[in-house]
Amino acid sequence: MDKRSALLLAFFLFACGSVYAWNEPPKDSTVKDSSLQKAAGFLKKITLGGVFQARYTVSLHHDVDVNGTHQPNSDEVVRNSFSLKRARLQVKAQVSDRFMAAVLVNLADFSSDPKGKVLENAYISYRWNDAVNFTVGQFRPSFGLEDLYPVDIIRSMDFSNQYYAFGNNGWQSFQVGVSMFGSFNKDTKVPVKYALSVVNGNNRNQPSDDDNGKQGTARLEFGNMDKVAVGLNGGYGDAKRKNIYALGVDVSGVIPISSRVDLQLQTEFKQGTNHKNYFAIPDSLRVDPLSKYLMHGVYVLPNIRYKINYHKLTSIELSMRYEYFNDDFKHSGNARRSYIPMISLAFLKDYGGRIQLGMQIDNYDKDIAGTKTHNSNLMIVQVQCRL
Template sequence: MYSHFTAFQMRLFLIGASCFTQLNAQQLQSQPSVKKDTIKKTVSFVKNIKAGALLVSEYRSSLTENVDMYGKHSSTGTDARDGLFLRYVRLSGNYQISDKMSASVLVNLADFKNNPQTRVLENAFIKYTFNKYAVLYIGQFRPFFGIEDMYPYEVRHSYVWSNQYEEFGRNGWQSFQLGLGLSGSLADKGIPITYYVSAVNGNGKNMTGDNDRNKDLTGRVEYQVNKHLKVGINGGTGRYDHQTGTAYGIDMQGEMPLASKWILAMDAEYKNGTNFNEYIASKVVDKKLGDYRMGGVYFTPSVKYNIGLSRVKALEFSTRYEYFEQLIPNGNPRTTITPFFGILLDDNYAARLSFGMVFDRYKRQVENSNQWNANFFFTQFQFKF
């Protein structure tokens, strides 16, 4: 075999080896010492600042006579049957203070259209990463109590948040709250579990302080069954008026390919919890907090078709079915069906045009209130950068 290795080939090999050796030596000389590299990385962490924005504009129209675009019935009629408005004008900033610590801020300027006293500021927290198993949150954040706390608005599979998310948020179990949180993952230990725990004031965002001496404690555990299915279990407890309230729930997220360009996904969630607001508003004498509970279930099957064109990336269709009782068992159960169609104009939901309908049905219709059967049409455009 050596007879085929000619003198010319030998010279080429020696020249190549010499060049590689010289380049490698230059690279080693150009590399800083370990100490200098550590200092360089520390400086880069201090200067690492990321900013973003989300714009969501919407047109909404009531298709039901005497019901306005927000769902409120009027026995004398209403002129506010449709309109254009901004749902979100979010500005976000993330500041990497060190390799362990960062700060995040999120504001929604669209909230200035309402009374901004307890609005506008959404996220404002410091995150300290001890390791993969323990990440600490301090400030105002969403305290991880269900699927909808786990992703931002722009990647949802349906129109706005669910009815149960809105109501659990108003009662301090979800949405933006002030407090402490801790999360971690055991995935690198071969255990497909992620946990979240939090202790929050439970009286909403942007408050000057707590409205009592008690804190709402919540916890969530996620189990990755396989690469297509994740299951979450939620639990919480809180006190008001020297009585204990509780909340619990279970949810699942599934996603699997149907073909080369088709993806089937499913979100489903059930929750039940104390409705502190209904208890506070009640005029009943000698009332018990345990008698004021809310709960419901929803599931959202969706299908996504990846087109992959330069201007249209994918098409998405879903239908969310939701049943929710604001007060169990003496309330007025609400059933909502929401067919939704989205056109993804850029990757990662950076731009999407969507259309759909909302069909609301109540067990009992109450005149001059939001508890009235109604149908709505909507279209949204979202843009994120």
């Protein structure tokens, strides 16, 4: 491990140790009733959960397939198909009043090459109090709005393009490492949440890190997402002995329109080093140092929800996400603009059942034949069931 990575990890461990020291009970404290201590400290409660998502996709371009890939020379382009998007199974074990373990797998990943896939979450969490919690293992470090909830309750068809790009670069999505998080002032007008993480940064299901560098992230969130909340995100680290960074800001909130209708708004901006792109370019073709290979993007997602509560139907929702993303804006980056209108019917509580009808419209500055970097229009019907 190089000096910068060692200092980053040492700082994190020092912060954890300091918090523990502040909260350590007096050495002479005793527990009067040992039976109550055992009952409170050894629960072993196991819960099962999961989500199933199936799709029917139609491409509206004659030379673009259902995956959004341009197929200029194919005898037959597959322009409509049924597919299994996600088949997730989650197991959580409340080992004690402080320890919890969780495993999440996506069995739909077996439909393609499962290498580096399938296993999504695999971690142990320790809760000291509302302000101090720890997670160790494979998890999603908090670095933006989309890290705060699973994909099955988002107000669009899928996560944003920037989420997957920053995840590929080690800042978001499933990573291996350690995290400390918590909340303060929960009962005040402006509650505060924080999250600190140190991860390998080479994505999920890897036997070990691919270099000595580590990536550290921090998030501060002010407010309540049910009303108005603002999040500040920052990250710094090393990749193959080169400095990398990422930053972002997000705003979310709910505006009541009537007793049955509300407007939910989410917007997010991020910028960071695209070191995966940099290291994929042959040395002879690189024109600048790593610090010049930058990506940035912004999206706006308004969602109008009409509450019905008629039998099992709980709401009808209409959303429209617009996103701009450029993976190399300092050079000849190919900006991508995405428009995703969607209407959905939500059943039961917390999207226990859902039917979604939407479009994924992608426009690039420059089309590249034979690739996914090509204009496309996909119509998607998705059915979802949460366990």
